[in-house]
Amino acid sequence: MRQPSPDELRAVLRLWNVTLGKERKDLDLTGSPERTEWRTAIESAEGRVYVLEQIAAAKRDHRRRISATLQTLRDRAVPCVEPYLATAYGSAIGEHEGTYWQLMPFIEGVALPRPGYIWDEWRGEALADWLVALRGASSPLPAVPPEVFSVVAYYEGLLDSYAKRLPKLYRELLPFRDHLRDSGFVAAHAELPAAFCHGDYHPMNVIWGEDALHSVLDWEFMGYKPEMYDVANMIGCAGMEYPEALLRGLVPAMLRRLRDSGIFAAASWQWFLDYLLALRFAWMREWVTRQEQDMINLELDFMFLLLDNRDIIRIKWELP
Numbered sequence: 001m002r003q004p005s006p007d008e009l010r011a012v013l014r015l016w017n018v019t020l021g022k023e024r025k026d027l028d029l030t031g032s033p034e035r036t037e038w039r040t041a042i043e044s045a046e047g048r049v050y051v052l053e054q055i056a057a058a059k060r061d062h063r064r065r066i067s068a069t070l071q072t073l074r075d076r077a078v079p080c081v082e083p084y085l086a087t088a089y090g091s092a093i094g095e096h097e098g099t100y101w102q103l104m105p106f107i108e109g110v111a112l113p114r115p116g117y118i119w120d121e122w123r124g125e126a127l128a129d130w131l132v133a134l135r136g137a138s139s140p141l142p143a144v145p146p147e148v149f150s151v152v153a154y155y156e157g158l159l160d161s162y163a164k165r166l167p168k169l170y171r172e173l174l175p176f177r178d179h180l181r182d183s184g185f186v187a188a189h190a191e192l193p194a195a196f197c198h199g200d201y202h203p204m205n206v207i208w209g210e211d212a213l214h215s216v217l218d219w220e221f222m223g224y225k226p227e228m229y230d231v232a233n234m235i236g237c238a239g240m241e242y243p244e245a246l247l248r249g250l251v252p253a254m255l256r257r258l259r260d261s262g263i264f265a266a267a268s269w270q271w272f273l274d275y276l277l278a279l280r281f282a283w284m285r286e287w288v289t290r291q292e293q294d295m296i297n298l299e300l301d302f303m304f305l306l307l308d309n310r311d312i313i314r315i316k317w318e319l320p
Contacts, residue, residue: 003038004038004054006020006023008096009023009042009052011096012052012094012096012101013042013044013052013103015087015088015094015095015096015101016085016087016088016094017088018044018048018050018103019044019045019046020042020045021044021045021046021047022042023040023042023043024040024041024042024049025040025041027041027049028111029041029051030109030205030206030207030215030217031205031217031218032200032204032205032218035218036053036054037053037054037055037056038053038054039052039053039054040052041106048105049105049106050085050103050104050106051104051105051106052102052103053101053102053103053104054100054101055093055100055101055102056100057098057100060093060100062220063092063093063100063102064092064143065143065144066084066219066220066222067083067084067093067102068092069141069143069144069219069222070082070083070084070219071083072141072142072143073137073138073141077137078134078138079130079133079213080130080206080207080213080214081215081216082104082105082107082215083104084102084103084104085103085104085105107214108207108214109207109208109209109214109215110208110209110210111208112203112204112206112208114241115241115242115245117203117250118238118241118242118245118249118250118251119245119248119249119250120249120250121249121250121252121253122211122253123203123208123250123253124250124251124252124253124254124255124257125254125257126212126213127201127213127234127254128231128253128254128255128261129257130213130216131201131230131231131258131263132257132258132261132263134196134198135195135196135227135263136263138195139195139196144196144222144223144224145223145224146224147223148194148224148225149223149224149225149229151189151226151279152189152190152278154281155177155278155281155282156177158281159173159174159177162288166288169288169296173281173284173300173303175304175307176277176278176280176281176303176307179274179277179307180274180277180278183274185271185274185275185278188267188270188271189226189271189275189278191267192227192228192267192268192271193226193264193267193268194224194226195224195227196222196223196224197222197224197225197229197230198216198219198221198230199219199221199222199223199225199230200218200219200220200233201216201230201231202233202234202237203237203238204237205217226275227263227264227265227268228264228269228271228272228275229275231254231255231258231272232272232276232279234254235251235254235255235276236276236279236280236283236302238250238251239302239306240283240298240299240302243302243305246313246316247312247313247316252316252317255317255318266320269319269320270319270320272317272319273306273310273313273314273317273319277306277307280299280303280306283299284296284299284300284303287299
């Protein structure tokens with residue numbers, strides 16, 4: 001993506017009545033840069049720091065829905081939610097010469113110590129507490145489409161595609177589809193309770209403080225999903241980074257806190273481990289898209305680890 005000139009940045013920022021001071025290339029931005037066309041931190045002439053994002057034209061409607069949802073969650077006092085700023089004309093998205101932009105305040109944080117963070121129980125408890133707060137304030141959300149994401153339909157479609165394009169990987173993934181069918185998960189999946197979910201809840205989409213969460217970012221995949229979606233995604237990411245983390249540290253602490261909260265139904269706990277396994281298909285697609293063979297192999301190893309050690313994991317997590 002072409003770097004906008006200073007004059008272009010000045011013109012874009014005037015949509016928010018912000019005067020450009022300087023670009024802050026010294027600041028690391030948390031979250032996934034591929035969710036935008038281009039982004040940067042900028043400091044205004046008054047010394048305030050913002051994150052400016054250029055977005056694709058095709059994403060304008062979805063970004064408007066995200067902006068409305070974040071504002072609703074902020075109004076309902078969900079912590080660590082930072083809405084995009086409205087332009088001087090009250091729009092969620094600024095337009096300049098056929099390009100589209102969003103602006104939000106820059107949130108200070110500290111670097112996530114990797115992989116050491118996975119042993120911190122307080123992080124698991126903080127991540128769980130945020131999910132509890134989100135659940136308590138997220139129904140109804142008028143800007144969010146009501147359709148519920150089906151992980152079964154997702155991985156079946158993915159496997160159909162791989163059968164033709166990537167037959168070796170297709171064969172390697174068949175044991176997981178067979179298990180999910182034989183365990184009863186496929187039959188039970190459609191009846192799992194659904195709730196609004198962040199959709200990409202993992203450690204690198206959080207701005208961390210020394211002992212607390214400061215902000216949760218990257219809401220591109222928000223929507224209604226089986227209620228355990230976010231915790232399954234978070235735990236899967238931690239386990240991929242260091243499998244022993246499944247048995248101590250952040251992961252068990254997060255699960256204990258969520259179990260004590262009572263926000264999830266018994267059926268969600270019953271099928272949680274299978275749901276986590278099913279959701280790894282989405283991450284497999286990510287590695288295939290990026291053509292990262294090492295990550296494809298690592299994902300396969302992790303999926304087999306979940307499958308082969310499910311009895312040990314179930315006992316440790318106190319699952320039914």
